[in-house]
Amino acid sequence: MTVTAPIPPRTRLLSPAYAATTIGMFALCASVAFEATAVTTVMPTVADRLDGVGLYALSFAAPLASGVVGMVASGAWSDRRGPVAPLTVALALFAFGLVVCGTAPSMEVLVAGRVLQGLGGGALTVGLYVVVGLVFPATLQPAVFASFAAAWVLPSLFGPALAAYVAHALGWRWVFLGAVVLVVAAAALVAPALRHLAPPTGGAPAPRGRMAWAVVAAAAVLALGSVPLAVVVVLLALSRLVPAGTLTGRRGLPAVIGTRGLMSAAFFCSEAYIVFVLQERWGLSPGTAGLALTAVGVTWATASQVQSRLGERVSDVAAMRWGSALLLLGTAGFALAVWSHPVWPLVMASYVVSGAGMGFGYPRTSVAMLAASDDADRGFNSSALSIADSLGAALALAVAGVVFAAAERADADPFVAVTVLATVVAALGLLVAARTERPGGYRTTS
Incomplete structure (x- = not known):
């Protein structure tokens, strides 16, 4: 009689060995994502209550800029000492930043809290990626990253409405303070897995x-x-x-990284003002205006799935060009709608087109970057892509704040000014995307 060895059960993300860690990491990502969509929904109210419209754009730019510092510091620290200490500090900074924002007596203090949030958020992102590599087997890692993506999409479905309700029922401060509870609960789920991680045997100097x-x-x-x-x-x-030639749009990898930065700059410059202009110009409530964020989250995710299913039928270069073109169409439509003052659904529709462009072209910048990299520069190029992403958006938002204030002083329409700025940046992105083709083409990556 032949005895057949039992087939080991298939390992899954929610297997007993990984369930708590998986849920905790998903919850951490979802907490950060919820906070981002919630803040976008209530920030016009916050700026009005704290008499800080002049610092409105900086409240969005600050965490993106400080996040770059958190990314670089956390990466170096994790390589030297492991991810436990960086993650612990990141969570403490992020939570403390939320408390500072929730108790801020002025817009200046709130911006300081947003800086702390950015430091913690940037370090948290890198730390989680390191944990994935240490805790989960290679067969489960794609599923983990897919769960991270879902964690960013889901809050866009309910985050704006919930934030608007909390702000109305309890006050805008609880949008920040309530998020602290979510972060602490998620951290408690991740903590057991962190206790078993051994520190690395060595690492490069910071x-x-x-x-x-x-x-x-x-x-x-x-x-x-x-x-x-x-x-x-x-x-x-x-x-x-970033790699040499990125700021001038040199053909190949530098243009890929430049495209990523310009796409983020144009889109998030528009996103920061979509709820603001819908409330200010059309008199919508925060909850109704926040529907734009929900719609764009769904559209972004859908377009991302479409480009993924098309696979090699659409090249990375073509996807980046088409995505940049849709982004330009959306931002130009947004600017035109703000200038011509049509019915508000047209403003939302234009913004949604921009989201479709991001969903279609944005993921392919990562694929093209990896295809142009090897073992010697993959880490640097991956970091450069994230830095261009964050700093591009932060710089555009900071410039938007300056443009908004200058337009107000000149008795011009400040919303038209910032949406035109976003359109110009999107146009630059399309020009750079046209230079992403690499001599000899890109390698096929698995």
Whole structure:
């Protein structure tokens, strides 16, 4: 009689060994994502209550800029000591930033809290990626990253409405303070897995020059409102953190990274003002205006799935070009709608088109970057892509704040001014996307 060995059960994300960690990491990502969509919904109310419209754009730019410092610091720290300490500090900074924002007596203090949130959020993202590599087997890692993506999409479905309800029933401060509870609960689920992680046996020294340039870039973004020439410092620092030729759109990998930065800059510049303009110009409630964020979350996810299913039938270069073109169409439509003052659904529709462009082209910048990288530069290029993403959006938002204030002083329409700025940036993105084709093509990546 032949005895057949039992087939081991298939390992899953929610298997007993990984369930708590999976749920905790998903909850952490969802908490950060919920906070982002919630803040976008209530920030016009916050700026009005704290008499801080002049710092409105900086409240969005600040966490993106400081997040770059958190990313660089957490990456180096994790390589040297493992992810436990960086994750612990990241969670503490993020939670403390939420408390500072929730208790802020002025817009200046709130922006300071947003800086702390950014430091923690940037470090948290890197720390979670390191944990994935250490805790989960290679066969489960794609599913983990897919869950991270879902964790960012789901809050867009209910986050704006919930934030509007909390702000109405309890006050806007509880949008920040309530998120602290979610972060603490999620951290408690992840903690058991972290206790079993052994520190690495060695690691490269912390890149002090890279860290210094990240700090300089973040500080320059924060100073841009009062020192417009700080934009030069931001660009100088950015040039030290990305491959040579990125700022000039050199063909190939530099253009890919430049496309990522410009797409983020154009889209998030529009996103920061979509709820604001719908409330200010059309008199919508925060909950109704927040529907734009819900719609764009669904559209972004749908377009991302479409490009994924098309696979190699649409090349990375074509996807980046089409995505950039849709983004330009959406931002131009947004600017035109704000200028011509039609019915508000047309404003939302234009913004949704921009989201479709991001969903279709944005993921392929990561694929193209990996295809142009090898073992010697994959880490640097991956970091450069994230830095261009965050700093591009932060710089655009900081400049938008300056443009908004200048338009108000000149008795011009400030919303038209910032949406035109977003359109110009999107146009630059399309021009750079046209240069993403690499001599010899891109390697096929698995």
